Amino acid sequence: MLIVLIFIFTLILFCIYGAFLGADRAQEFFNSPSMSTPWFVLLIMLSARLFIFLKSARNFGLLLIHLGCILILAGAMYGSQTGHLFQRKFFQIDKIHRGQMLIGQGQETSQVVLGRDGRIGQLPFSIKLNEFRIEYYEPKFLQIQTRQGQLWKFPIELNTEFDLGSVFGKVKILRKFQNFRIILDNNIRKIIDSNEPGYNPAIEVQIEYLTGETINQYVFENFGGHSHPQDKFLLSCTGAIRDFISDIAIVENRNTVARKNIEVNHPLHYGGYYFYQQSYDEQGYQFSILSVVSDSGLSIVYSGYLMLVAGVFWHFWLSSLFKTKEKHLYGN
Amino acid sequence: MEIKYTAQGLLIYVSMAIYILAFFFTLIKYRKTGLNLYVIGFIAALCSFAYRWHHVNHIPMQNLFEVFLCLGMLYPVSLFCDKILRVGGYAADMLIGVIVLFPAGFVFKSEPQQLPPALQSWLFAPHVAAYMLSYIFMSKAAFWAFAHLTTVKNTHQAIVHQEIAAYKMVCAGFPLLTLGLILGSYWGQCAWGDFWGWDPKELWSLASWLFYVGYFHFRSMYGIKYSRINSIWVILGLVLILITLLWVNLSRLFHGLHSYAT
Numbered sequence: 001m002l003i004v005l006i007f008i009f010t011l012i013l014f015c016i017y018g019a020f021l022g023a024d025r026a027q028e029f030f031n032s033p034s035m036s037t038p039w040f041v042l043l044i045m046l047s048a049r050l051f052i053f054l055k056s057a058r059n060f061g062l063l064l065i066h067l068g069c070i071l072i073l074a075g076a077m078y079g080s081q082t083g084h085l086f087q088r089k090f091f092q093i094d095k096i097h098r099g100q101m102l103i104g105q106g107q108e109t110s111q112v113v114l115g116r117d118g119r120i121g122q123l124p125f126s127i128k129l130n131e132f133r134i135e136y137y138e139p140k141f142l143q144i145q146t147r148q149g150q151l152w153k154f155p156i157e158l159n160t161e162f163d164l165g166s167v168f169g170k171v172k173i174l175r176k177f178q179n180f181r182i183i184l185d186n187n188i189r190k191i192i193d194s195n196e197p198g199y200n201p202a203i204e205v206q207i208e209y210l211t212g213e214t215i216n217q218y219v220f221e222n223f224g225g226h227s228h229p230q231d232k233f234l235l236s237c238t239g240a241i242r243d244f245i246s247d248i249a250i251v252e253n254r255n256t257v258a259r260k261n262i263e264v265n266h267p268l269h270y271g272g273y274y275f276y277q278q279s280y281d282e283q284g285y286q287f288s289i290l291s292v293v294s295d296s297g298l299s300i301v302y303s304g305y306l307m308l309v310a311g312v313f314w315h316f317w318l319s320s321l322f323k324t325k326e327k328h329l330y331g332n
Numbered sequence: 333m334e335i336k337y338t339a340q341g342l343l344i345y346v347s348m349a350i351y352i353l354a355f356f357f358t359l360i361k362y363r364k365t366g367l368n369l370y371v372i373g374f375i376a377a378l379c380s381f382a383y384r385w386h387h388v389n390h391i392p393m394q395n396l397f398e399v400f401l402c403l404g405m406l407y408p409v410s411l412f413c414d415k416i417l418r419v420g421g422y423a424a425d426m427l428i429g430v431i432v433l434f435p436a437g438f439v440f441k442s443e444p445q446q447l448p449p450a451l452q453s454w455l456f457a458p459h460v461a462a463y464m465l466s467y468i469f470m471s472k473a474a475f476w477a478f479a480h481l482t483t484v485k486n487t488h489q490a491i492v493h494q495e496i497a498a499y500k501m502v503c504a505g506f507p508l509l510t511l512g513l514i515l516g517s518y519w520g521q522c523a524w525g526d527f528w529g530w531d532p533k534e535l536w537s538l539a540s541w542l543f544y545v546g547y548f549h550f551r552s553m554y555g556i557k558y559s560r561i562n563s564i565w566v567i568l569g570l571v572l573i574l575i576t577l578l579w580v581n582l583s584r585l586f587h588g589l590h591s592y593a594t
Contacts, residue, residue, distance in 0.1 A: 001553050008546040015539035019532040019580070026530035076528070098525070137446045240446045264449035265523050276525045293525035301527060305514045312507040320503050321417060 004045060010038070031080065039073065046070045061315025064307045071304030079297025087296065095272060095294045096121045103129040104287045108251055112292050123292070125252040125271055130259075132246050132280060132288040133199070136221060136239040142173060142205065145234045156203065156237065168209065168232075175204040180220065191218075203237055244277050246288040262290065269295065333438050340387070343380035344437040347373050347404060348430050355426040363422075370426055374407035377433070381405060388444040393460040394451060396581060397440035402464050403432040409468045417504060419497045424475040428468070455519040463512035467573055469505025473498045474570035477563035495559040498566050499551065506544050513541055536576040543569050 018026035046069050053063040077083050087093040099112035110126035141153045154162045161172050180202040181194040201221040208214045219235045243263055250258040250270050260268045268275040279289040350373035358366030384392040392398035410425040476498035521527040547565045
């Protein structure tokens with residue numbers, strides 16, 4: 001038991017050390033060959049303890065907890081990079097561990113970038129990006145900033161006059177657009193809120209200077225910070241991003257076999273892989289970056305999670321806290 | 333430090349004031365009045381939480397301000413401990429209520445934030461709520477452990493009672509701590525494709541979890557033979573929780589995936 005305690009303390013120290021390293025370096029540290037020994041020792045210790053529980057056929061909760069931990073560790077090892085090499089060597093399962101796919105709108109690819117060195121892997125099917133879009137929260141404020149850095153924030157309310165102080169004048173929001181468009185009507189330029197497909201939200205702002213001069217300016221949600229050199233103010237009304245969505249299709253033998261909108265928290269599971277919305281083209285929204293992760297070992301990890309949670313509640317709540325006899329509270 | 337001249341701020345200060353009053357009445361042996369005030373303070377804290385929910389349009393558990401606001405509603409936990417687990421400590425809970433509402437009232441900014449895509453998940457509320465509940469239990473455990481270490485004149489039986497009360501609180505909080513960890517891990521898999529990302533917050537929370545695992549092993553070995561060591565263990569467990577909850581988010585030392593919680 002004392003060895004177990006020492007081992008737990010060692011793991012705690014490793015965790016604290018890893019926290020100071022930062023996620024990337026900690027990942028390298030905990031996956032390094034030198035760390036494989038402590039993981040195996042932990043697995044053996046847990047298995048030995050499990051064997052004792054099985055033999056004595058008591059403490060069902062503790063049995064579940066230890067079995068849960070073993071399954072989590074085993075599943076994580078099986079699904080790791082080394083685990084994938086092991087699968088290839090012994091079970092002839094040739095799967096990509098993890099990688100990224102960069103797909104342009106309307107394009108189709110089966111290529112996966114495997115690591116930082118740019119190695120390429122191939123999926124047995126391809127992915128087509130039908131459309132990538134970003135959804136924003138309704139902006140709550142019009143932000144006005146002078147070139148000297150003075151800043152105001154006003155709620156987006158139509159036709160309400162806001163004061164910019166004794167030096168600059170007043171500002172008013174005249175109109176809101178869902179899909180701002182400029183069209184030519186008999187050679188006359190017209191600004192409209194178009195019903196056609198598209199999303200280009202904007203507001204029309206009127207600034208009245210103290211001199212009496214009035215200018216109208218359009219502020220675009222999707223293009224924050226857009227201004228002319230002669231403008232006294234920088235205006236913006238960008239809402240925070242609510243969602244990134246990649247509308248994709250899985251293509252196998254030229255047939256579309258599945259279609260899904262991949263969003264953060266809503267990955268696609270297909271052919272032994274999970275596809276996640278990872279990043280996108282921040283300039284023109286022309287491509288989407290998906291991360292591809294193998295599902296190997298995940299079901300084992302999830303079984304471990306269930307057992308661990310069931311075990312702790314069984315042991316600490318049902319068997320300890322609500323027990324009528326309190327002898328167990330005094331320990332051994 | 334800032335004073336909030338808003339309805340939100342007012343509700344927080346009212347809750348704090350009532351909790352202080354409840355604590356004072358309990359101390360001078362007006363236990364029933366103290367308890368009634370504690371319930372009123374809880375209702376004020378609940379109103380504060382509901383007001384925030386209405387204001388931000390999502391369950392307010394996103395940042396440290398909202399988390400501490402949530403922790404201020406600890407009366408149901410006190411009731412559960414008293415009626416079901418037979419562990420009292422209402423006075424301590426009133427004090428804990430004031431302590432956790434203080435950062436919400438005077439330290440953290442209350443500017444509303446919209447939920448980023450990663451937080452728009454059904455796992456958001458249960459993950460945070462499980463952790464918050466476990467933190468309340470662990471705080472209560474640390475209080476009993478502290479009482480155990482600092483009690484001088486009491487009988488052996490009273491000291492054992494305090495140690496066992498601390499143990500019971502850890503027993504109540506540990507499954508919730510585990511649930512919070514597991515739900516977070518599952519959420520990481522759903523959002524980023526990693527059930528474990530080696531992020532500083534994850535590592536500190538694993539360190540806290542392992543620390544309590546160590547406590548259970550130690551207590552299983554020696555029972556109440558080294559009861560003072562048991563209590564020190566429980567207090568240090570809370571220190572690790574505080575590091576996980578506060579230091580990781582507030583310090584520039586730890587950059588990671590949980591930075592939105594600041």
